[in-house]
Amino acid sequence: MAARHYALYGNIALPREYCPSCRQWALVIDGRLACCNNSTELGARRTKRMSEAADVRRQPTEEEKREILLTQENRCLYCQQPFGSAVIRKEKLVWLKATWDHLVPFSYSQNNYRYNFVAACQICNGLKGSLIFATVEEAQTYVVSLSEVQQPDESGVEQAPPTWEAGIHD
16 A cells, blocks of 8 residues: 655645655645556545644734835725725725735735735725735736725815824734
8 A cells, every 4th residue: 555645735735645656755636646647546634744834924024014115105006095095985984004915815825925915905905805816917906896996075085094104004
């Protein structure tokens, strides 16, 4: 009986089996060994950790937040609205604040690196959720198509509430 297990790469479990013909470990894809395409029946219930998952999801550091906001010109990556501006959504006035989004969702990538963080308004961040897109443009198109926000009548809007601090929010 061949050695079998599910290999854990971060939080992803992939079936693996030792191939006696090739004398190597191979992933099992659609019931076939990736090394030589021989069929197999993976019946393993064991798992073997191949790489460690990140301990916890984290937020960018304060310095990273400042850099991201500067790069994005203090605007939401998806809708391009400035943080601190007011929009109308579902007939309510909403002040946009910066939230910190993992561009490639943490649940898939376990990636807390600086390059994976973007600033997004609370509306767009909620709409994007844990979806993955091939490009930023695809994500922008998707999120904006669902956001249904309007610009308020300027006469009735003064300034952002005093609790808003230069777009840096968790």
